[in-house]
Amino acid sequence: MYNGQNDVRNCGHHSGCARPPAGCWSLSSVQARILEGVAAGFSSGRLSRELYLSSKTIDYHVRVMSDKLQAPNRVALVSRAFVLEILRTDSWPPRVACETVN
Template identity: 90%
Template structure:
């Protein structure tokens, strides 16, 4: 497996959640679409925010773009494949 960009690795669930957050989806909508509880969504957002030292969702998405975790060439946002475990 190649080294992920910046050394960041996310689970497939975290990748889908990050894509949804970047698209502007609420925890409620993500929970319905991903069949996870909203508490689980919020937990993963907190874990990713801590990992990227982001104080809120906007900062999480911004950091993910700057660190090339999220691709800049697609909408809705997609995570770079090499950052998924």
């Protein structure tokens, strides 16, 4: 079910759950790359250069993902992404689980 919030989706089956399964959250490919960069500790400036996007666009996507995952900052965003199994725990640098990318 699309929640109207810029490519971050919840499946609708787990809206009351504190910890939805990995398949419930999906990210656009751009958001996935941004989340991986944030998890690796990259700044908005570095991500903007690597992804050929403006730093404001990077910040926008970080804010959208943070709002959706109820994370007040980048550290909390990454932490929640690991807890929700959006980011895989078996690789470094962190990678988004394939099933969470549209």
